[in-house]
Each structure stands twice: as structure tokens, then as C-alpha cells.
Amino acid sequence: MKKCKVLYSAVFFAACLTVGFPVRAQTIPVEKPYSLKDLNEQLVMATLWVQTSAEYRALCQQAYNMARMMLDKDLAEVKTDKKRIVIVDGDETTIQANEYEAYMIGKDLEYPSQWYDWVASASGKAIPGAVEFLTYAASKGVETYYVTNRKVDLEYQGTLDNLKKLGYPSVDAEHVVYRQKGASDDKQPRQMALEEKYHLVAYVGDNLEDYPISIYQKPIEERYRISDAHKDEWGKRFIVLPNPMYGAWEKAIKDNKKGVPAEEQNKLRKALLRQWKP
Ligand SMILES: [Mg+2]
Known part of the structure; x- marks a missing residue:
């Protein structure tokens, strides 16, 4: 009889194991891979600063006030037979x-997911101070x-529409100098052609x-060196506006490589932070 009980218990235990009752399945937490969505969280503060801070507006207006001073100085001091122009981004x-x-x-x-739809919407707002400065330049015969x-x-069309809608001067196929199909995004050849x-x-x-x-x-160190080499031109011939959200500075962090996974980009960014070590 005792032998039978042991046998029944063993059979019951084996059956429980087979059907999973009453033994509960253990949940093993699965770590989600670091995604672009995670990386995009890093845009929150920089974008908020641009969209909500009065400091951002003041810096833009300061930059365009400097541009106007430079324009007035040039008109007063430089004699030239050439057409005067300003180049803006x-x-x-x-x-x-x-x-x-x-x-x-x-x-x-x-980027560029849905970027071209956004451009076609021609819905970008004007940078504070920009329309006023370029309208003033046009009134002095200086082309943009x-x-x-x-x-x-x-x-092409979305950009023209947006600039026109905002009231910028000289908005046409000659004055908006695009990147040509398949061409490099290095602007220097286009800048030098205009300078000549x-x-x-x-x-x-x-x-x-x-x-x-x-x-x-x-790379980053070389960017420092070049910027310092031109230190007397900032705020004079070269007027700079703030952009903490994106740009060549951010590409330099990933060594100008394309297709770097989000997790790797996050690591590269964090590794470059200079942190206080108490
Ligand atoms: Mg730009």
C-alpha cells in the first residue's frame, strides 16, 4: 500500500511538471535594445531652449544687429564696383x-524620415531678426x-515657398543656392564661387x-583649431547663430560616420562629457 502511495505521488508530480500545474512559469526580464527613440530624448532640452527661451531670441537678434553694423561699416568704408552681397544659410x-x-x-x-514632407509644408518660422536685417540690406542695394x-x-519648391511666405528678399532660383543632385554637402565651392x-x-x-x-x-580638435584661427572674424565678417540641436558639431562626435547605431551614438556622446570627479 505504502509502495502504491509513493508511486501515485511520483506519477502526480511528473504530470504537474508536464502540464505546468501548479508550478508557475518564471518571467525573465528582457532588456530592450537602446533605440533611436531613446536617443531622441536627448533632443528635449536643446529643442526646448530654442523654442521657449528668451535668451535664444536675444542671441539671434544680437547676431543680426552685428550683421547690420558690419553692413553699415562696409557701406561707409569700402569702395567697390562689385555688387555687394551677404551669404546666409x-x-x-x-x-x-x-x-x-x-x-x-x-x-x-x-533624419531624413519625413523631412521632405516637412520641407514641402513650408511651415518653418523665421529666425528672430533675420527678415528685418535682410530687408534692410535689400533697401541698401545689398543682395542676399x-x-x-x-x-x-x-x-526646391518647399524652400522657395517657405522663404517667400516669411517675407525674405531675393527669393528666386538664382539667389537660393541649393545642393545639386549627387553633389557633396561641402558648401565651400559654392561660397568661393560667389566670393570671386x-x-x-x-x-x-x-x-x-x-x-x-x-x-x-x-574632427573636434581640428574644429577648435580652425575656429580659433579665425577668432578675429567672428562677429565681424562671420556672424554666428546658436544651434544646440544638430549640426557639424554633432556629426564630429561620431567621426562624421553615417549609420552609427543609436546605442553607439549614446556611448560616444557620454564618453566625451567632461565630468567632475569628486
Ligand atoms: Mg543651418
Whole structure:
């Protein structure tokens, strides 16, 4: 009889193991891979600063006030038979693209996902001080050239529409100098072609690649060196606007490589932070 009980117990235990009752399955937490959505969280503070701080507006207006001083000085002091021009950049110099940056927050995507739709919407706002300065320049006979890395084959009409809607002067196929299809995004050849032809009063940009200083795709230390070598020109011939959200500075962090996984980008960023070590 005792032998039978032992046998029944063994059979019952084996059956429980087979059907999983009453033994509960253990939940093993699965770690989610670090995604673009996680990386995009890092855009929150920089984008908020651009969109909500009065400091951002003041810096933009300060930059364009400097540009106007440089223009007045040039008109008063420089004699030239050449046409006077200013060269400005597009995104974050004349058109605010930060609403697209904000759109990416909370989403698992990266530029250029839906970028071309955003450009076609022609909905970017003006950079504070920019329309006023370029309208003033036009009133003095100084023409604006918009040297942008927006692509002529994909972003032509949306860019013209946006600039026109905001009231910028000289918005036409001659004055908006796009990146040609399949061409490099190094702006320097386009900048130099304009410099050779016209009298250049000032450059305005938000990225050091908006100036003809041979800084295209240079690493971080080299960018410092080039910027310092031109220290007397900032705020004079070269006017700089703030952009903490994106640009050549951010690409330099990942050594100008494309397709770096989100997790790796996060690691590269964190590794470059200079941290207090108590
Ligand atoms: Mg820009």
C-alpha cells in the first residue's frame, strides 16, 4: 500500500511538471535594445531652449544687429564696383527647422524620415531678426544669397515657398543656392564661387561649415583649431547663430560616420562629457 502511495505521488508530480500545474512559469526580464527613440530624448532640452527661451531670441537678434553694423561699416568704408552681397544659410539661420526636431522626440526615427514632407509644408518660422536685417540690406542695394544644403531635386519648391511666405528678399532660383543632385554637402565651392564674383559683406550661419574656412567634416580638435584661427572674424565678417540641436558639431562626435547605431551614438556622446570627479 505504502509502495502504491509513493508511486501515485511520483506519477502526480511528473504530470504537474508536464502540464505546468501548479508550478508557475518564471518571467525573465528582457532588456530592450537602446533605440533611436531613446536617443531622441536627448533632443528635449536643446529643442526646448530654442523654442521657449528668451535668451535664444536675444542671441539671434544680437547676431543680426552685428550683421547690420558690419553692413553699415562696409557701406561707409569700402569702395567697390562689385555688387555687394551677404551669404546666409537656410535652416536655423533664416528658417526655424526646430519643429521637425521636436517631431522626432518620442519616435523611433531619424533624419531624413519625413523631412521632405516637412520641407514641402513650408511651415518653418523665421529666425528672430533675420527678415528685418535682410530687408534692410535689400533697401541698401545689398543682395542676399541663401547657400543651403537643401537638395535642389527634393526640396526646391518647399524652400522657395517657405522663404517667400516669411517675407525674405531675393527669393528666386538664382539667389537660393541649393545642393545639386549627387553633389557633396561641402558648401565651400559654392561660397568661393560667389566670393570671386561679388563683394562679400558678411556670412551668417549656425554651423561653422557655413563659412569658407576649410572646416568640412573635420574632427573636434581640428574644429577648435580652425575656429580659433579665425577668432578675429567672428562677429565681424562671420556672424554666428546658436544651434544646440544638430549640426557639424554633432556629426564630429561620431567621426562624421553615417549609420552609427543609436546605442553607439549614446556611448560616444557620454564618453566625451567632461565630468567632475569628486
Ligand atoms: Mg543651418
